[in-house]
Amino acid sequence: MILSRFILPLILLLCGFTVRAVYLDQFQSNPFYDYVPPAWDQTVYHRGAVAFSEGDLLAVAPGETNKFSPLYQYFLGILYRLFGVDLRMVWCVQGAMGVASSLLIYAIGRRYFKAGIAFTGALFFSLYAGNWLYEGTLYRETFMTFLELSALWLLLRMMDRPGWPTVLLSALSFSLFMQSRTNNLLVVVAVLAFLWSPFFSRPEKGKKWLAPWLIVFVIASLPLLGWVKAVHGKWGFYDQDGPETFLFANLPDYSGKEYKFTPQFHEVVKTVPLETGPVIQFVLQNIGEHPWDYFQLYLRKTFYYFNDYETPNTVNFYLSQEFSPILKWGIPFGVLASLSLMGFFMLWRERGKWNLLHVLFAANFLMFLPFFVTSRFRLLIIPFMCLFAGYTVHFIYKAARDGIQQKKKGPIAGVMAVLLFLLWATHTRPLPEGKIRILDLINIGSFYMSNARLEDDQSGLYYYWRAWELSRTLQPVDQRPELTRRALWDYYRWQAGDFDDKKDIESAIVAYRKALFFDYGKAEEHGHLAQILFENRKAREAFIEALRSADMDPGLSSPHILLAIVYNHTLNRPLKALFHMQRAWSLAEEKDKPDFHQQIKSYLDRLVILGMIDPSVSLEDADVLRDMALKSLPHLTFQAPYFHLPENIGTREQAENHMISLFEHLILNPKANKGAIYRQLAEIHGTFLHDVSAEYFYMERARSVGLNYEGFERERENVRARWATAQIPWGPQPLGRAGS
Numbered sequence: 001m002i003l004s005r006f007i008l009p010l011i012l013l014l015c016g017f018t019v020r021a022v023y024l025d026q027f028q029s030n031p032f033y034d035y036v037p038p039a040w041d042q043t044v045y046h047r048g049a050v051a052f053s054e055g056d057l058l059a060v061a062p063g064e065t066n067k068f069s070p071l072y073q074y075f076l077g078i079l080y081r082l083f084g085v086d087l088r089m090v091w092c093v094q095g096a097m098g099v100a101s102s103l104l105i106y107a108i109g110r111r112y113f114k115a116g117i118a119f120t121g122a123l124f125f126s127l128y129a130g131n132w133l134y135e136g137t138l139y140r141e142t143f144m145t146f147l148e149l150s151a152l153w154l155l156l157r158m159m160d161r162p163g164w165p166t167v168l169l170s171a172l173s174f175s176l177f178m179q180s181r182t183n184n185l186l187v188v189v190a191v192l193a194f195l196w197s198p199f200f201s202r203p204e205k206g207k208k209w210l211a212p213w214l215i216v217f218v219i220a221s222l223p224l225l226g227w228v229k230a231v232h233g234k235w236g237f238y239d240q241d242g243p244e245t246f247l248f249a250n251l252p253d254y255s256g257k258e259y260k261f262t263p264q265f266h267e268v269v270k271t272v273p274l275e276t277g278p279v280i281q282f283v284l285q286n287i288g289e290h291p292w293d294y295f296q297l298y299l300r301k302t303f304y305y306f307n308d309y310e311t312p313n314t315v316n317f318y319l320s321q322e323f324s325p326i327l328k329w330g331i332p333f334g335v336l337a338s339l340s341l342m343g344f345f346m347l348w349r350e351r352g353k354w355n356l357l358h359v360l361f362a363a364n365f366l367m368f369l370p371f372f373v374t375s376r377f378r379l380l381i382i383p384f385m386c387l388f389a390g391y392t393v394h395f396i397y398k399a400a401r402d403g404i405q406q407k408k409k410g411p412i413a414g415v416m417a418v419l420l421f422l423l424w425a426t427h428t429r430p431l432p433e434g435k436i437r438i439l440d441l442i443n444i445g446s447f448y449m450s451n452a453r454l455e456d457d458q459s460g461l462y463y464y465w466r467a468w469e470l471s472r473t474l475q476p477v478d479q480r481p482e483l484t485r486r487a488l489w490d491y492y493r494w495q496a497g498d499f500d501d502k503k504d505i506e507s508a509i510v511a512y513r514k515a516l517f518f519d520y521g522k523a524e525e526h527g528h529l530a531q532i533l534f535e536n537r538k539a540r541e542a543f544i545e546a547l548r549s550a551d552m553d554p555g556l557s558s559p560h561i562l563l564a565i566v567y568n569h570t571l572n573r574p575l576k577a578l579f580h581m582q583r584a585w586s587l588a589e590e591k592d593k594p595d596f597h598q599q600i601k602s603y604l605d606r607l608v609i610l611g612m613i614d615p616s617v618s619l620e621d622a623d624v625l626r627d628m629a630l631k632s633l634p635h636l637t638f639q640a641p642y643f644h645l646p647e648n649i650g651t652r653e654q655a656e657n658h659m660i661s662l663f664e665h666l667i668l669n670p671k672a673n674k675g676a677i678y679r680q681l682a683e684i685h686g687t688f689l690h691d692v693s694a695e696y697f698y699m700e701r702a703r704s705v706g707l708n709y710e711g712f713e714r715e716r717e718n719v720r721a722r723w724a725t726a727q728i729p730w731g732p733q734p735l736g737r738a739g740s
Contacts, residue, residue, distance in 0.1 A: 003115070004110070004115035008106065008115060008119045009103055009106060011119075011123075012099075012102050012103060012106060012119070012122050012123065012126060013099060013103070015123065015126050015127070016098065016099035016102050016126045017095075017099055019126065019127065019132065019326065019330075020095040020098065020099065020132060020135070022326050023132040023136070023324055023326050023327070024091055024092070024095065024136070026323060026324040026325065026326060027091070027136050027323065027324050029323050030136075030320065030323040030324065031444060031447040031448055031451070031456070032136070032137070032315070032447070033087070033088075033091075033136070034087055034088070035447055035450070035451060036087070036138060037314070037443070037447055038450075040314050041068065041139065041314070042137060042138035042139065042314075043061070043064060044061045044064045044065070044066060044067070044068055044073070045061075045068070045072055045073045045076055045138045045139075045140070046061075046073075046076065046138050047061035047062060047063070047064060048060060048061035048064070048066065048070060048073035048076075048077070049073045049074075049075075049076030049077040049079075049080050050077070050080060050085055051077075052073065052074060052076075052077030052078075052080070052081070053077050053080035053081040053085065058070075058227060058230060058231060059073050059074055059077050060231055061073070065240075066231055066232075066240075067239065067240040067241045068140075068238075068239055068240075068241070069140075069179055069180055069181055069182065069224065069238035069239050070224065070227055070231075070238075071140075071176065071179045071180045071224060071238075072140035072143050072144075072180060075143055076090065076138065079093060087138075090138070091135065091136045094135040094136070094142045094143070095132075095135050095136075097135070097142055097143065097145075097146040098126075098131050098132070098135050098142060098145075098146075099126070100146060101125065101131075101145055101146050101149050101383065102122045102123075102125045102126045103122070104146075104149040104150060104152075104153050104383075105118070105121055105122040105125050105149060105383045105386060105387065106118050106119060106121075106122035107153055108149065108152055108153055108156065108357075108383075108387070109121050109122065109387050109390070111156055112355055112357060112387070113387070113390070113391060114394075116394060117387075117390045117391050117394050118387070118390065119390075120389075120390035120393055120394065121383075121386040121387035121388075121389060121390030121391070122386065122390075123390075124331055124336060124385075124386040124389050124390060125382060125383055125386040127330055127331045128330055128331050128333070128336065128382055128386070129317070129326070129327045129328075129329070129330025129331070130310060130317065130330070130333060130375055130376075130378075130379060130382070131145075131379065131382065132324075132326070132327065132330065133315065133317055133320055133324075133327060134315070134375075134376050134379060137315055137376075139315075139376055140180055140181065141376045141377070141379040141380065142379070143180065144177065144180045144181060144184070144379075144380060145379055145380055145382070145383065147173065147176050147177040147180055148177050148184075148187070148360075148380060148383075149383055150173050150177075151170065151173035151174045151176075151177045152191075152356070152360065154166065154169045154170040154173050155170045155173075155174070155191070156356075157169075157170070158170040158206075158209070158213075159195075159199055159205075159206065162205070162206055162209050164212075167209050167212055167213050167216065168216055170213065171212075171213045171214075171216035171217040171220065172216060172217075172220050174188050174191075174217060175216070175217045175220035175221045176220070178221065179221055179224050179238055181238070181239060182237040182238045182239040182242065183239075183242075183367050183368075183371075184367070186363055186366065186367045187360065187363045187364065187367060188217075190359050190360075190362070190363040191356065191359060191360070191363070194354070194356065194359045195356075224238055225238070228240075237276075242276065243274045243275055243276050243279040244274050245259075245371050245372060246279055246280070246283070246370060246371060247265065247268065247269070247272070247274065247279045247282070247283065248260070248261050248262060248265040248372070249301075249370065249371050249372040250283045250286075250294075250297070250370060251264040251265055251268065251286075251297075252264065252286075252290060252293035252294065252296075252297055254297060254372075255300070256297065256300030256301045256303065256304045256373065257300075257301075257304040257307075257309075257311045257372065257373045257374070257431075258311055258312070258313070258372065258373075258374065258431060259313050259372055259374065268282065298369065301369055301373060302369070303429075304373045304429070305365065305368070305369070305373050305378065306334075306337040306341065306426050307333075307334065307337075307426050307427075307428065307429050308332050308333050308334025308335075308337070308426050308427055308428040308429075309333075309428045309429055309430050309431075309435070310333060310375035311373055311374045311375050311431075312374065312375060312437060312440060313374040313375070313376065314443070315375075315376070316435075316436055316437065316440035317375055318435040318436050319436045319440050319441070319444060333375075333378070333426075334423065334426035334427060334428065335389075335423070336382070336385045336386060336389050337385065337422070337426045338419060338422035338423045338426050339385075339388070339389035339392040339393065339419070340361070340384070340385035340386070340387075340388035340389045340392070341388075341422055342388075342392045342395075342418060342419060342422060343387075343388030343389055343390075343391040343392035343395070344358065344361060344388050346391070346392065346395060347388065347391055357384050357387055357388065360384050361381060361384040361385070361388065364380045364381035364384065365381060367380075392419075396416070396419070432474065432475065432477075432478040433470065433474060433478055434470070436470075438467045438470055438471050438480045438483060438484060439480070439483065441463045441464070441466050441467035441470065442463070442464065442467045442483055442484065442487050444463050445459075445460040445461070445462070445463030445464040445467065445487060446460065446487065447460075448460030448463065449490075449491065457491075458734055460491065461488075461491055461734045462733070462734045464484070464487045464488050464491060465488075465728070465733050465734055467480075467483070467484045467487065468484040468485075468488060468728065469733075471483075471484050471724070472724065472725040472726065472727070473725075476721065476724065479724050479725075481723065481724040485518040485519055486518075486519065488518045489515050489518040489519040489522075492511050492512075492514040492515035492518065493511075493512075493515040493522075493525065495511040495514075495515075496508050496511035496512040496514075496515055496525075496528075499511055500528070500532065505532050505535065505536050506536070508532055509529065509532055509533060509536065512525060512528060512529040512532070513529070514730070516529070516693070517691075517693050517728075517729065518693070519693075520691075520693040520694050520696075520697040521552060521697050522552075523548075523549045523552035523553030523556055523559075524549070524553070524556065526545050526546075526548045526549035526552065526559075527545070527546065527549040527556060527558045527559045527562075529542075529545045530542045530543075530544075530545035530546040530549060530559060530562055531558070531562060533545060534562060534565075534566075539566060539570050542562065542566070543562075543563070543566045543570075543571075543660075544656070544659070544660065544663075546559040546562045546563045546566070547559075547563065547660065547663035547664070547667070548663065550563060550580075550663075550667050551663055551666045551667055554667075555587060556587065557583075557584045557587035557588050558584075560580040560581070560583040560584035560587065561580070561581075561584045563576075563577075563580040564577045564578075564580035564581045564584060565577075567580060568603075573632065574607055574612060575607075575612065575613070575625075575628045575629045575631075575632060576629045576632065576664075576668075577603075578600075578603065578607065578613075578625055578628075578629070579625045579626055579628070579629040579668065581600045581603060582600065582622055582625050583622075585600055586622065613628065626668060626670075629668055630668045630669055633661065633664055633665060633668060633669070634661055636661065636662070636665055636672075636673075636677075638673055638676040638680075640676075640709075641709040641710070642679075642709060642711075643675070643676040643679045643680060643707075644679075644680070644683065645658070645680055645683050645684065645687075646658070651688075652688045652689070655684045655687070655688035655689070656684075656688075658680075658684065659681060659684050662677045662680060662681055662684075663681075665677060674701075674702075674705045675702050675705045675706055675707030676702075676707070678698045678699070678701040678702035678705065678707065679698070679699070679702045679707055681694075681698040681701075682694075682695045682696075682697075682698035682699045682702065682719070683695075685698060686719065692719070692722050692723050692726050693723060693726070695719055695722075695723070696719050696720055696722075696723035699715070699716045699719050699720075700716075703716060
């Protein structure tokens with residue numbers, strides 16, 4: 001009695017608090033420890049909770065869609081009101097809820113098993129690392145797990161001692177659990193349906209308490225329905241994101257795991273509105289037309305649901321291990337899944353029927369099966385997995401002991417064979433990217449970049465670099481070059497601007513070049529680079545960058561100013577200088593045009609005096625000025641259909657001179673063969689300048705203006721493959737956190 005009532009619960013308390021204390025200590029090095037990421041579900045809960053703590057009774061998150069049930073943000077709001085907006089307090093409270101959940105599992109388990117089995121199940125729950133991870137996030141799964149276990153424990157108490165106190169508490173707890181996420185209603189319905197025959201239908205047990213239970217449940221559930229009406233302007237479910245997730249997770253090309261929009265989804269949403277009725281109707285019709293495809297889809301979902309891989313949505317379990325090594329030492333999900341599946345069916349066979357643990361196990365599984373599988377969505381089933389796993393461990397122990405005593409190896413051999421098969425079946429099957437996704441590395445890098453600590457920038461760059469290296473090693477269908485390039489572009493563009501502001505010209509030039517390696521088609525940045533190159537007495541490089549900028553964005557004024565200066569002062573091409581002056585004037589802001597006009601008029605008058613242009617030429621005659629400048633351009637000839645470079649171009653200098661002519665034709669000649677020019681620019685940058693980013697950019701430009709010949713798409717795809725797998729042409733790779 002002392003062992004089961006005091007010692008075992010005390011061990012659970014000590015174990016639960018110890019592992020969580022170690023985890024929270026290690027968690028402090030994680031950027032998520034004191035930072036709420038923007039544009040995540042966590043942001044909605046956090047901002048809504050802050051609003052509630054500041055007096056907004058609706059707890060509406062400003063600037064967010066508020067598409068989730070607000071119960072969790074009310075819970076957070078109360079914590080913020082009591083302790084201030086302190087994430088550390090949230091992690092401590094949620095950790096305590098995790099420990100309390102293990103005690104509830106033990107108490108519930110004792111209703112169905114011996115104390116040793118209940119203890120083993122509760123200990124498994126305490127040692128499952130996924131619980132620790134999500135107790136340190138602003139997601140509602142820890143909160144919901146505690147509510148679910150509390151509701152079950154209070155229901156069992158009500159069944160033992162029906163009365164107003166237990167009925168009120170049981171109905172209220174189930175109402176709160178259901179309100180925390182709309183599809184939790186399935187669990188409530190399943191429990192009530194299962195208990196109808198043995199409890200609620202019997203006069204001597206719970207029949208007279210069913211109506212009061214339902215009345216309390218309904219009344220307690222109404223306020224948040226009013227919140228939905230007040231916030232969204234119409235009646236609806238507590239959660240408003242159901243149709244979208246239900247649709248993409250119920251299309252035949254869905255992988256069966258992770259949050260990812262598929263090609264079929266993008267096609268379907270063109271004709272099917274993201275509303276509950278139309279989406280359900282479409283899916284049901286599609287199932288009727290393609291039953292085999294949907295059978296395979298749900299088989300995949302079931303497989304991945306019980307697979308050991310902790311499928312990430314936003315937080316990645318495996319990346320978190322780099323900050324909190326203790327996560328590596330928790331019980332793997334695949335072990336729990338294997339043991340629990342065995343226990344589920346062995347207990348059913350032993351007792352000949354289901355109990356509430358079977359019902360809750362099945363309901364929590366079926367509740368998410370129509371949607372997508374991620375690690376945190378499985379947390380609600382973990383308590384029941386742990387109890388069945390505890391039963392299996394004790395069954396194996398008993399079978400082994402009996403086998404040794406009776407010298408029979410058959411029973412234990414059969415059990416172990418099934419267990420080994422299940423362990424193999426649930427063995428980790430990660431995503432094509434591996435356990436850690438490109439997106440996970442980009443996310444954590446961006447969080448390092450987002451805070452005010454400049455020393456964290458190096459860590460952010462480290463994770464961006466890792467994302468780049470991961471992407472380039474994958475199969476083309478799994479690569480994310482646009483994502484990785486965008487992140488690294490942002491970093492180096494910020495760095496370039498910072499150096500520019502500090503007048504560190506040499507460093508700014510290097511940073512601009514690095515930024516443009518990742519996103520070559522930025523006209524303004526080419527223009528900025530041209531300006532600082534010119535200020536650093538690198539006129540030829542500045543001239544080329546200005547030509548690139550003027551071609552990329554004809555609406556920019558600044559590159560034309562620099563081109564006018566170079567043509568006039570360095571190259572002695574006054575007619576070209578005049579054309580670019582006129583373009584700069586026409587694109588300038590209205591407040592600058594009068595002074596600009598006067599300067600250009602003086603220059604034009606000087607050319608008239610020198611006899612270089614006719615006195616009748618006006619600054620407003622843009623086409624005339626263009627034609628005069630165009631006359632000095634060399635004639636270009638292209639050899640169709642492939643438009644390769646002329647054979648006499650064999651050196652980098654010759655290629656650059658030809659490139660300048662190509663740019664001049666693009667800017668000055670409205671009849672230029674743009675497809676052929678961009679094709680040659682791509683060849684110059686790839687062959688002579690060894691810049692695959694520029695090569696791919698100009699191949700895309702050639703395609704965008706309609707260039708097409710036999711073999712062009714193959715050439716473009718080859719260039720894209722090199723662009724997607726390119727090595728960063730400088731090094732070494734930055735060191736990460738703590739020199740990692």
